[in-house]
Amino acid sequence: MSSTTGSLPTTAPILFEDYLALGIYVGIALFLVAILLLLSWGLGHRTRSRIKNEPYESGVYPTDNARLKGPVPFYLVAIFFILFDIEVIFVASWAVAYDRLGWAGFGQVSFFTLVLLVGLLHLWKTGALDWGPSAARQNRKNQDIP
Amino acid sequence: MDNNLVQIALQNVNMWAIMPSLILICFGMGLLLINVFLPRGTTKHAVWISLIGLVVTGLFVFKGWGDPQYGFNDAVALDNFAAFFNITFLVAAGLTILMSDEYLRREGYPVSEYYPLVLFTTAGAMWMASGTDMMTIFLGLEVMSVGLYVLAGFFRNQVRSNEAGLKYFLLGAFSTGFLLYGIALIYGVTGSTRLTEIGIYLNAHTSLLGNPMTLAGLVLIAIGFLFKIAVVPFHMWTPDVYEGAPTPITAFMSAGPKAAAFASFLRIMEYCFFSLKPEWTAMLWVLAVLTMVVGNVIAITQTNIKRMLAYSSIAHAGYALVGMVAANEIGYSGILFYMLAYAFMNIGAFAVLVLAGKKGEDNLTLEGFSGFGYKRPFLGVAMTIFLFSLMGLPPTAGFAGKFYIFAGAVKAGYLWLAVIGVLNSAVSLYYYLRVMVYMYFRDPLEDYAWVSMPVSVVVSIVIAIAGSLYLGIVPGFVMELAKLAVF
Numbered sequence: 045m046s047s048t049t050g051s052l053p054t055t056a057p058i059l060f061e062d063y064l065a066l067g068i069y070v071g072i073a074l075f076l077v078a079i080l081l082l083l084s085w086g087l088g089h090r091t092r093s094r095i096k097n098e099p100y101e102s103g104v105y106p107t108d109n110a111r112l113k114g115p116v117p118f119y120l121v122a123i124f125f126i127l128f129d130i131e132v133i134f135v136a137s138w139a140v141a142y143d144r145l146g147w148a149g150f151g152q153v154s155f156f157t158l159v160l161l162v163g164l165l166h167l168w169k170t171g172a173l174d175w176g177p178s179a180a181r182q183n184r185k186n187q188d189i190p
Numbered sequence: 191m192d193n194n195l196v197q198i199a200l201q202n203v204n205m206w207a208i209m210p211s212l213i214l215i216c217f218g219m220g221l222l223l224i225n226v227f228l229p230r231g232t233t234k235h236a237v238w239i240s241l242i243g244l245v246v247t248g249l250f251v252f253k254g255w256g257d258p259q260y261g262f263n264d265a266v267a268l269d270n271f272a273a274f275f276n277i278t279f280l281v282a283a284g285l286t287i288l289m290s291d292e293y294l295r296r297e298g299y300p301v302s303e304y305y306p307l308v309l310f311t312t313a314g315a316m317w318m319a320s321g322t323d324m325m326t327i328f329l330g331l332e333v334m335s336v337g338l339y340v341l342a343g344f345f346r347n348q349v350r351s352n353e354a355g356l357k358y359f360l361l362g363a364f365s366t367g368f369l370l371y372g373i374a375l376i377y378g379v380t381g382s383t384r385l386t387e388i389g390i391y392l393n394a395h396t397s398l399l400g401n402p403m404t405l406a407g408l409v410l411i412a413i414g415f416l417f418k419i420a421v422v423p424f425h426m427w428t429p430d431v432y433e434g435a436p437t438p439i440t441a442f443m444s445a446g447p448k449a450a451a452f453a454s455f456l457r458i459m460e461y462c463f464f465s466l467k468p469e470w471t472a473m474l475w476v477l478a479v480l481t482m483v484v485g486n487v488i489a490i491t492q493t494n495i496k497r498m499l500a501y502s503s504i505a506h507a508g509y510a511l512v513g514m515v516a517a518n519e520i521g522y523s524g525i526l527f528y529m530l531a532y533a534f535m536n537i538g539a540f541a542v543l544v545l546a547g548k549k550g551e552d553n554l555t556l557e558g559f560s561g562f563g564y565k566r567p568f569l570g571v572a573m574t575i576f577l578f579s580l581m582g583l584p585p586t587a588g589f590a591g592k593f594y595i596f597a598g599a600v601k602a603g604y605l606w607l608a609v610i611g612v613l614n615s616a617v618s619l620y621y622y623l624r625v626m627v628y629m630y631f632r633d634p635l636e637d638y639a640w641v642s643m644p645v646s647v648v649v650s651i652v653i654a655i656a657g658s659l660y661l662g663i664v665p666g667f668v669m670e671l672a673k674l675a676v677f
Contacts, residue, residue, distance in 0.1 A: 148203075152203075159219065162219050162222065162223055165223060165226065166222050166223065166225075166226055169226030169227065170226055
């Protein structure tokens with residue numbers, strides 16, 4: 045069952061000195077947060093009023109139906125982000141060894157980037173990157189052709 | 191990284207091993223780019239370009255016959271086996287594209303993105319057929335399936351199409367999970383994803399053959415593919431998806447992806463698990479019988495022709511599984527032959543259904559075909575030929591295919607399996623003949639004035655007739671090719 049498992053490097057015993065820096069770092073972070081909170085609690089002046097207790101001070105009054113209807117392009121953004129972000133992994137793995145992969149590697153990664161570019165162009169031209177009210181109106185106008 | 195490793199990795203790439211699918215992908219991408227610069231609703235160019243792409247790819251496949259190419263450190267093999275299946279996929283995709291434009295236009299979806307999706311799906315199927323590494327096969331399966339999910343739900347304003355897309359997606363994702371789990375277990379046992387290495391390792395370590403992990407991996411991998419092939423305990427998605435999807439896509443799904451799943455399944459079973467042959471043939475024996483019986487018996491009660499063809503496609507998967515149980519040269523090459531024959535006859539039958547429908551309503555009930563054969567003689571004769579072929583009557587492709595498969599089973603000693611198969615074919619006569627009874631022995635209720643005869647669909651029907659008859663009358667040549675293609 046262990047035909048391909050190579051020998052792992054032997055683990056050294058855990059030394060206190062190795063973790064000292066990490067410990068100091070965590071300590072400083074906690075200390076800083078505590079100091080900031082305490083100072084603002086002690087030095088800040090308090091006013092209590094209706095306006096102060098609203099969820100969004102100086103913001104929109106939260107007095108409407110929570111189920112607002114509105115265009116949500118976020119899911120599109122998320123999908124595009126995932127698509128193009130994952131592709132970067134492949135490009136990065138080429139970039140690590142670009143000098144040794146030579147022109148053949150360069151050609152392959154160029155083809156890969158070209159494929160990405162085609163995808164981007166397609167998104168762009170089909171209007172997937174147009175957000176906002178003007179795009180929504182445009183879409184409604186073309187509704188007869190799905 | 192070691193310099194030598196890099197050199198080895200690059201030297202073993204060998205683009206010729208994936209050239210056919212690469213051409214298809216390039217055509218698909220080019221088509222996507224052209225589409226966005228043309229006004230929406232223009233699709234004629236897409237039909238032509240994808241057909242040209244399919245023909246060019248076909249020429250490459252023909253050129254590569256008998257000259258196997260191995261690439262990517264033996265993760266891909268473009269051998270005769272892959273080439274034969276590639277031709278099947280190309281035939282299925284070509285016939286589908288020919289009948290699609292008319293149908294999409296009639297249903298109000300003249301969307302040119304459809305055609306690149308079909309091309310990508312075909313390319314995925316090609317990777318499945320030529321994959322000699324679990325990962326390549328999985329990659330091909332995903333490329334193929336993702337395209338099909340979109341295509342099944344392509345009519346996005348129709349509830350039934352949406353249902354088909356969602357059902358196919360959920361169950362497909364589920365079955366992919368099974369497959370991956372099986373691959374992981376087998377990797378855990380043998381330490382490799384390369385098919386030949388797994389086979390050699392299992393053969394050398396016979397103590398592993400009875401190991402529960404090996405057996406679980408084998409069964410899980412089999413389940414993953416049996417889902418795609420729609421074999422009986424895993425067939426539940428088939429009728430709903432086939433009924434809801436656009437008719438040309440149903441035709442394509444029943445021929446192309448099914449053949450692709452058979453290709454990878456055959457390769458994995460033969461390369462990896464040849465040491466476990468008695469075990470998996472016993473398993474498939476039961477499944478083949480179940481599939482044939484359930485598919486045929488439920489098809490009898492269907493009144494919707496599309497649904498009836500869905501159940502009949504389950505039954506046909508059962509016939510093809512008989513070839514796998516036989517596990518000899520005739521059985522395997524019989525499967526290859528049968529898949530090609532099935533592509534011709536089934537897609538042809540669906541093409542007739544495409545023409546018989548009106549906008550918005552598909553006219554798929556049996557009553558809807560009353561007297562159809564007299565009012566529309568050409569379509570009636572075409573449908574008759576396809577149904578004869580699906581029944582397995584000579585001189586059609588279905589007869590030759592079933593003959594080879596059952597001959598393989600008899601030669602391997604599975605006499606009873608062949609008897610059950612033939613009995614099932616007799617059962618299937620009932621529901622196929624019923625369509626013909628309605629077409630020819632009932633008075634026409636309508637004059638079928640809405641049925642137009644666009645050139646593209648007629649061409650696809652004629653090609654399908656030619657294929658069904660050629661494979662039935664002179665099956666020898668193609669069967670010889672199929673024999674050269676198996677391992």
